[in-house]
Amino acid sequence: METTPMTPIDADAASAMWRDYAVANPGVAQLFDIYEAEQFGDSAEMADELLALILDGRKRATSSHAAEYRNDGDQFPAIGSHWISCDGSGIPRAIRRIVELRVAPFAAVDAQFAYDEGEDDRTLESWRHEHWRFFSRVCAARRATFSEDDELILERFAVVWPPEVADAVPLQP
16 A cells, blocks of 8 residues: 655744634633644544544544654653644644643553544454554564563543534633
């Protein structure tokens, strides 16, 4: 399967989206005054596919390989933090706010979390199969090997912006 590299994120458009969100939600934006902009996956196609699941309300959880944060020198996500989700072309499309976070080994992910990730047929079996393939591929690119004992960051989120795709969750600072 041929894949297309992702276009870099449009930082100006992400800043503009954040400003609009901050004006509409000043208390929350002041308390959590920073955000990260990101694209899901490792190809433009995957970024677009996963973003579509977020925009249609099916995807309200995501997982990431904890070692990637350590290797890149990045801080782990935190409850209350905001992430601007961009499509494969780097265009920001939604702001997510982390509402739950835990760290667990790959083997400990449960069926409810797999369902909340909203991918494939939403079963734990398909989650394990597809995420094993993804994390193995990402690790191999770093010359590492993925294992069932590797720690994952498991987060649940609410979509908070723009209003036409936001969840009906009241925001509290």
